[in-house]
Amino acid sequence: MLSIIELDFGTPKSKSAQQVALTIDGREVSVPAGTSVLRAASEVGIQIPKLCATELLDAFGSCRLCLVQIEGMKGYPASCTTPVAAGMKVTTQNAKLADIRRGVMELYISDHPLDCLTCPANGHCELQDMAGAVGLREVRYGYDGRNHVYSTLKPSPSSGGGGVNFTATQTPSPSNLTLEGGGFNPLFAVKDESNPYFTFDPSKCIVCSRCVRACDEQQGTLALTIQGRGFDSKVAASQNEGFMDSECVSCGACVQACPTATLSEKSLIAQGQAEHSVTTTCAYCGVGCSFRAEMRGEDIVRMVPNKDGSANHGHSCVKGRFAIGYATHQDRILKPMIRAKISDPWREVTWQEAIAHAASEFKRIQAKYGRDSIGGITSSRCTNEETYLVQKLVRAAFGNNNVDTCARVCHSPTGYGLKQTLGESAGTQDFDSVMQADVILVIGANPTDGHPVFASQMKRRLRQGAKLIVADPRRIDIVRTPHVRADYHLKLRPGTNVALVTSLAHVIVDEGLVSEAFVRERCEPEAYAKWRAFVAEPRNSPEAMEEVTGVAAADVRAAARLYATGGNAAIYYGLGVTEHSQGSTTVMGIANLAMATGNIGREGVGVNPLRGQNNVQGSCDMGSFPHEFPGYRHVDDDAVRASFEQAWGVPLQNEPGLRIPNMFEAALDGEFKAIYIEGEDIAQSDPNTQHVTASLTSMECVVVQDLFLNETAKFAHVFLPGSSFLEKDGTFTNAERRISRVRRVMQPRNSDGTRGYADWEITQLLANAMGYPMNYAHPSEIMDEIARLTPTFHGVSFDKLDRLGSIQWPCNDAAPEGTPTMHVHEFVRGKGRFMLTEYVPTAEKVNAKYPLILTTGRILSQYNVGAQTRRTENSRWHSEDRLELHPQDAEDRGIVDGDWVGIESRAGQTVLRATVSERMQPGVVYTTFHFPFSGANVITTDNSDWATNCPEYKVTAVQITRVSQPSDWQQRYRKFSERQQELLSEAVTK
Amino acid sequence: MSLHESHDASAALVKMVNDIADYFQSEPDRELAVDGIVNHLTRFWEPRMRRKIVAYFAERKGEGLSELARAAVARLADAARSAA
CATH class of the missing domain: 3.40.50.740 (Rossmann fold)
Structure with missing residues (x-):
């Protein structure tokens, strides 16, 4: 459920500018068109009972608690699915409605455990609240519904359970149940405690589908479903698996959506309800989600994404919501220390x-x-x-x-490249802009892992029908995910971004797709003419570049046409663009594409760097x-x-x-x-x-x-x-x-x-x-x-931030409340400047000794060097960095999944375990750098971006071989690291 | 031999200037290309680095520098002489 201090209006806020006037319980109400009757009532303080409705999700209309009477309409429509209409007269409470609602609640409660006093949701259980709201005083069907079984049956001491609940590995059966009333119930479902952060207790489920809808609508993973029909309906993860083994990405949206204790944070179960909440901002990725830290004194009970957060709109990921244990981890060093030499013990x-x-x-x-x-x-x-x-x-x-x-x-190349072309070292849009995009080009970014909350918004737009072009050497998740499939996956070779971007520009010029009016009005004519002549050269055509990029010319042409003519086209890019010897050139090439097609300066378009870290x-x-x-x-x-x-x-x-x-x-x-x-x-x-x-x-x-x-x-x-x-x-x-x-x-x-x-x-x-x-x-x-x-910060102050919630700079006299979209009427530098983007191959070459290209990246559950997330349960998902390689490359070297493999580059050697994956293209291997012992950066080289010296993490020539022991560096590292820990321990004990 | 002992400061600077020059290769106006490199070195390189590449240029006659990079460093060297 929402944070303890938030009011749930039941259905999403309408963005319509048109107001509609109606009457609810005799009160004149005016709300935006498209608002539900449920929300309209709530906004004036009339709380219609509800269970399946929450403002973070689209209306569903299944619980039948929010029924109302509307003059001129037959029956009792659900107020959550009924939009307001001009002159509508709504009655939310009368004897008939009360009778219906009590009847509905009777049915729910007849099959719900009544252990309310010891239930973790006690005090904020919506089912309990609704029972009170409708005046439920009796349940004519009895209290022994099928889901009550665990209150009458306990694991027998001999089964090893010893308590009310079974562990995830136990299956209830007559042999391990102590009969305390009633017989054995074959429908009994054990509580799933497999996820480190939350539990799933099916006996408390009212099948309102909020969790399933949250997984679908908010997160876009579609890991949950309602299995079975009628009374046998139940929530299931993937193919009725435990949450940990399912496709669940542990974003917590289902937990937040749940109106009962069915899905509950383990921290909440352990600590009880929070007594106050503080709004703050996540310290993980560049999405910058707003959270309400729910507290008991100075202890965090749980982190609840802020529904009013403009970056995340009440959503979160496994890191921001759950991975905060590092802050109080025993490894924290809390005393200042000094030493003369690094071989000396520390002195507090x-x-x-x-x-x-x-x-x-x-x-x-x-x-x-x-x-x-x-x-x-x-x-x-x-x-x-x-x-x-x-x-x-x-x-x-x-x-x-x-x-x-x-x-x-x-992202130093972003600063350089966007300053050169557009005049400001920053992205051009807000995240919400993606909801107006018709074509989305993702290049060198892996948003589902690196920027998961924004990725969910992007997937929402893609499910609505926006087209998707992905340029990435790997088949990253966004290429093919539930109800999303890239129209073009340009699976280029690492290090060839500039060749690809320039050939896209070639097609736009060659096929007459330039937005001439925009360029004429908004851009420097001399620079444009020079750029146009450059990209038009046959050597920059997709056909000529095919050998370089490895991408079929026809696909490049089709993708360029789609980007240039498909409506609002937006580019999202990440470190797969910047961390190259030509990182800045690619950034400028991206800005060129946006200017040439007029895809900048309004909602739904733009150049959007997905920043890695939070700040x-x-x-x-x-x-x-x-x-x-x-x-x-x-x-x-x-x-x-x-x-x-x-x-x-x-x-x-x-x-x-x-x-x-x-x-x-x-x-x-x-x-x-x-x-x-x-x-x-x-x-x-x-x-x-x-x-x-x-x-x-x-x-x-x-x-x-x-x-x-x-x-x-x-x-x-x-x-x-x-x-x-x-x-x-x-x-x-x-x-x-x-x-x-x-x-x-x-x-x-x-x-x-x-x-x-x-x-x-x-x-x-x-x-x-x-x-x-x-x-x-x-x-x-x-x-x-x-x-x-x-x-650009003249108008920013803490007072204004407290008042507005957040501000997008520039914030000054010209834009006192900030600037969601930049370069609307003119570029910050005045006229946009096209820059030449000659493809210069990296100096890092493959050869017989180093025949493969290593590229590096990130994974959802870990963050950057892992110092924070490694000290949380997130390591359950990713406990080591592994080397991902294509089956053909593995077979050529006699490597099978899980083997230890040595990775050698011109800079150094390390050893990781192998993961064989068809996500890779032959000749390209991949790893992450979240664990120091992995030594991923022992292998990467000193090559860097020509303009900014941003390292070329994405292209390292390597050879892979099966090995049986850690590399020399790893052995030295382990010895050095152990010695440093000893020196730390000596300081602590003195 | 440790990395420290084997460190070749000039090699790193030569590579950096050549990388910058490579970007400006496609500029059809050679003077503008040289301007661009000089401007980049002036705006983004710490003065000691510029002095080192100028000294290297004088001592090693620009060995290892590409033609455009050499022209740019020569201009930096001229400017340094003028300022002296």
Whole structure:
């Protein structure tokens, strides 16, 4: 059910602009056309009893509780399925209606257990509420319905059950039941506790179908069904399997939809109902779902997706809803620690000593090696206010521009490519825009795994009939999923995105599909003419590129025609675009396609980067790149720099600083000696692990601020315990530029005995210790400063965010409540600029020694380096990274599913278990990087995007062989890691 | 030999400039292509990196640099001389 503080209006809100006036119980009501009578009544405070209706789902009309009388209409129509009409006169309560409703409730209760006092839904059970609402006082059919059986039968002690419920592996039978009344009931269904986060208790089910509809309508997995007919109807997962073995993706939509305790969170069962709720924003992917954290004191009872959340509309995924256990995991390091060498044991110290030591080291190193010998890394997992402070610390307190962020290794090409073409480093739409798209082109993104809540919305639109083009080397789930099938799957070879995008553009020009009027009005004519001549060259045709991309020219032509002529066409892309040596070129090619066809500047179209982490957009917005101040303004802009110098009270450098890979190079050159890393794990996430760790080892002071002793922290000299998103206030900005509030639901846990600190406070302590004063009392003051100094944020404040819920920047005088769609009348840069997109093959070549291409990606249940999700039950779905390869490649090497295989590239070796899958194309293998021991980035190389140095994670030439033991690196890693854990344990026990 | 000992800073910079130059190869106006590379190096490279590639260019006569990359670094070198 919805959060404890939310009112369920019964049916979805109508978006119609037309108002309809009617009368309900004598009261004049005016609601948008298309509103149900049930909702119209609810909006004026008249609560019509309901069971199968909830506003997150389309009306169903099955429970017959919400019947009303309508003047002039025969019978008693269900108010949930009856839309309002002008002049309609509705009666929601009279003796006849009360009699009918009581009759319906009698039937429900006759077959429902009456263990209400011990039921986890007690206090928020809709069935119980409705029994009260209709005045149910007796059940003429008795209380011994078939589903009551578990209240009268218990597992016998000899069966090992010993309690009320059976375990998932037990089958009730006369031999393991103790008779306490009634006989053995063959229809008894055991409670399914297989899912780590929720239980399914069929005996409490009223077959309202809300769970099935939630799985269909909200999630789009269609894993649930109603099995059987009439009284034998029951909810079943997949082919009547346990939830864990079924197709269920554990998004929790069914749990939220359930009006009884049939589907209940295990945390709710364990803890009881929450007593208050705090609205905050998920700290996982770039969708940025809004949640209500339901609390008992400072303990989280459950996370409930906020139905008013503009990014998620009450939906969530297995990570955001359930995988929060990491925040209170025993592995959290809660005390500051320091050590002289990484071979020394850690020493727990006070905050004051840790900060003083870090500042002293930074100052010593700058005095010895120069001002530019230190730097910092901001995090997409931290808030806007925190990333802003870190870049301010580096620019103002360190006195250089050596600040970068993890977007370097994911979406930096988006920033570059969209700035060059459109003028702003951000996606052009809101998520809801997809509901107006007629053609959806997904390129280099795997939304069902990486951005599952948005993927559900996209699938909803596809089920309504939008066309789908997928460009991806693998057959990702969106290619073929229930009621969705891609019209074209362009299964290109890794590393050939530019060739494909340019050949799509060739078709658009060659076949006269350019939106000439749009281009003439909105784009630079010279750049367009040059681009047009370039893409029209025969060498850029699909026929010429077929050998490069591996995609049939006819399919490319058909896909280009569909994109250009199929109505509103929207492009969604991800790291499969950016993480290439030509990542920026592909981003520009994508923007070219949108401009050439006029698919930009209105709803349903646009260029939509699906950002990886929750605050990638925000961390980039906040000036985390070494060449840009907040708001994407270059440090060489004298006027901009002057505004920051005035506000910050210090002179600032006018030259770009070092990017992360440049820092590594400079460290190995002996010129970069110290780093402050907030919330990033470069030793696991960045490519060519051995290069990264060699760089870290060469530094004299590595300061890591994090929740856990992550891989980078094993090379650190100072560890500053960070705070989780639950422990602080601030804002995140999601992939649609939506700024949402993060609100503290519990105190920071990182107290040294005096007090704990949110991450922004730790940065502030460090700045002050460095001699640069920072005196913010609350993150809202930091946002106020951001707003003063950043034109696109001028209108943003915590007060406004609290009032509006969320805001999409730009938010300023021109758009006081934000900007859902960008570039509506003109591009941010004025005229759109077409950019040339010459295909340059990657330097990473396959040959006889390395004949396969490795590409990397993500999986639904794990998140990025896995530091959070590995410490939750999500590992039940994905407990190790595996190498996926095509059956032919497996057979050629004598590999069968589950074998240990060695993967060798020019950069290194590692060993993983094999998964043989026809999702792969021959010659291409795939893995994820969620577990450090996997060493996925031991194999990836230093190749990077020409414009931004974003690593080429997606193309590594490798060879695969069957092996019997871990790689040398893995054995070294295990030894090093175990030693670091020992050094940590020694610190803890002292 | 450790990675540290075997580190070749120049090789990384040469590869980076060549990668940038490769993008500008398709620009039909060669001067604009060189402008584009110089502009990119100026806007995105930390000054020490620019100084290093200029020094490398002087010492190694631009060995390993593509023709366009060489032209761009030569222009950077000229600008550095003028500024000195």
